[in-house]
Amino acid sequence: MKKNKIVAEFFAGIGLMRAGLERAGWATVLANDIDPIKRRLYLNHFKGSTDHFVLEDIHKLSADSIPNVDLATASFPCTDLSLAGRRAGLQGKHSSAFWGFVDILNGMGNRKPPFILLENVAGFLTSNKGEDFYSALSALNNLGYAVDAFIVDAVHFVPQSRVRLFIVGQLRDESKVEVRQDLTETDIRPTKLVKFINEHPQIRWCVNTNLPDLPDVNNNLKKIIDKVSKSSSLWWNADRVSYLLNQTFERHYSKILELKDAKNYAYLTAFRRVRDGKSMAEIRFDGIAGCLRTPKGGSARQILLEVGKGEVNIRLLTPSECAKLMGADDFTLSGTANEALFGFGDAVCVPVVTWIAEHYLNPGIENLHKKKKTDELYVATT
Template identity: 60%
Template sequence: MPSIRDKIIDAQNDSKIFAEFFAGIGLMRMGLENAGWNIAYANDIDPSKELMYKRHFNDEQNHFQLGDIHQIAGESIPKVNLATASFPCTDLSHAGRREGLAGKQSSAFWGFVRILDEMQENKPPIILLENVIGFLTSHNGKDFHSALTALNKLGYAVDAFIIDASHFVPQSRVRLFIVGKLESNDNIMEEKQLSFYESKIRPAKLANFICDHPEINWNITSLPPLPQREIQLSDIVENLPDTAAEWWSEDRVEYLLNQTFDRHRILLEEAKKGKKYTYFTAFRRIREGNSMAEVRSDGIAGCLRTPKGGSARQILIRSGKNKISVRLVSPRECARLMGADNYKITGNINRDLFGFGDAVCVPVVTWIAENYLNPLLIKLKANSENLVFNAS
């Protein structure tokens, strides 16, 4: 019987096997599955996310391992061709304490690095990391540099790019992605100018970082232009009747309007005169000691967050037909804003909102898979000794 490495590769998806770390509620998985990938392993530390994950996917095979990444042995991970890591952003975000990769939560990145190291010859040939753009500037770029050089030491040449989910869904969600390709020595840093790297997905700050660090083993790949979004904020809104309990009372609406900036109040009042509804979103923020409602009027929602406090809940404003109506964005609307329209909502509002606020945008991941990971895997198939086929 021929060995698995000797099998002729005919099936399109037989080598698209991946493991996801920091799996959350599984939106990375959804994005990859849309591009033909098959799950072999998933891990997260949060029991609530495990509940959502298992409820949605209802796998016959139990791919999900609940546990701290620092306690997972690399030798226990099945051989895959892609490993993803959407590790915690808490210590990297501009909204956090900026403790960086040494912080209590974001230091989980080093658990992922350790697992890759322990996998030894079974290290996946491709890795995909995702985090907030604050990762790029954390500790003046030292954390980003440390992360990339750590991946280099494991044998991965690296690439980095930035994508705003607003190209796909009506939500502003800017994220930094890193792709690592195993055993590449084709560093392309020779005599390249900034203009060579700078693009829509590699803005000046990232392009400068690439140019300023030729000691990093880079493998920069050209990507097609990002698409133009086809859906609008109004397309994701649930059609709740005016009598639904979710809509706020007139007094509560007026209280919110009194918290808005004058320019925002004018926009809402103008839209109120319209014969059709116009939708806005808002967050409450503290400005000079006062609670203010900052309204977004560009037709897209602000970045979804985890509901750790009242101000983290995003507000939906509907203005038109001589009325301004207000309520909180619902879990179903959050799912749609993440491109996970048919995700199975649990009914526990805080759990659902936390799951979506701490996830990746599904169509962004699909675009990366179709335009980057899949073509890269095809190239790697020429050397099938580095690949595994057929998820078990």
């Protein structure tokens, strides 16, 4: 592992950002989070990390305590940027932690990392009619970072639909970074994002238009299903199965009955949602899981349906299956099921981060070091 690819991760959670970066050759020298349970799960997987995991509110961290790094990451809380958080925005109780990250970077002065990577829900783009996104990018500009933004759905890497917005910031000396006027929609920059970029030339952009296409979607839940004995208490009893099926839409129930007669099992997922004041079970039939959530309420746990061979078997997704849906197949599971599910539901998808590192961050760091060597050579010969 090259020593010149060093990262400090903020809002580290259980460490899936680190896991993704490590696969691309990065080394983590500092991790920070405020949650002691996530710290415990992190340390149980990343052995020997006690010395560099700082359990603290980011607002209380001293910039002087942050080591020199090439990259700082921030998967700051999304609660106030989503519909579930009533769109309180960057001034909300949770998502305002973003400003703690800004303060850290500002306090580092000329030691600021040359690259930063931020991750959040796609709703960040439209939170408070785009004002939150604009404020965040402007703050990063004020620190000297030219910015890029793109959106990746984890379904290109794992059988889970998980759409996330990423921001890459690069320290740039230029007073202005021009945006290509012909910027058009791509698989990582949909119409809404392209429109925002083109309509905000006052933001210092550095849009990378050379990124490859995302991998073709070729995932299915069958790949991640655990072998759970039919005698296991994880499977629901007949009454509970019947209760859920009675909560499905009529068209969904009809499709389930069709699949029940098949010779092989089909795997479906479901979430409970309130529709017109009534609890309903919404089923996905595309072989893809819905976006994992943190299990704060009864409706947040994702349900697995195994249908076929004359049977309809139902249970909740296991922590192991959730790990695989996040591309963290080798993650060391520990703690209670709810603790593990909370950690995965609040994390980044590992192969998505690896893709960003391999195609964006690594070339950027290599170019930076080449430029530095060229500058040093020029100084030495003049």
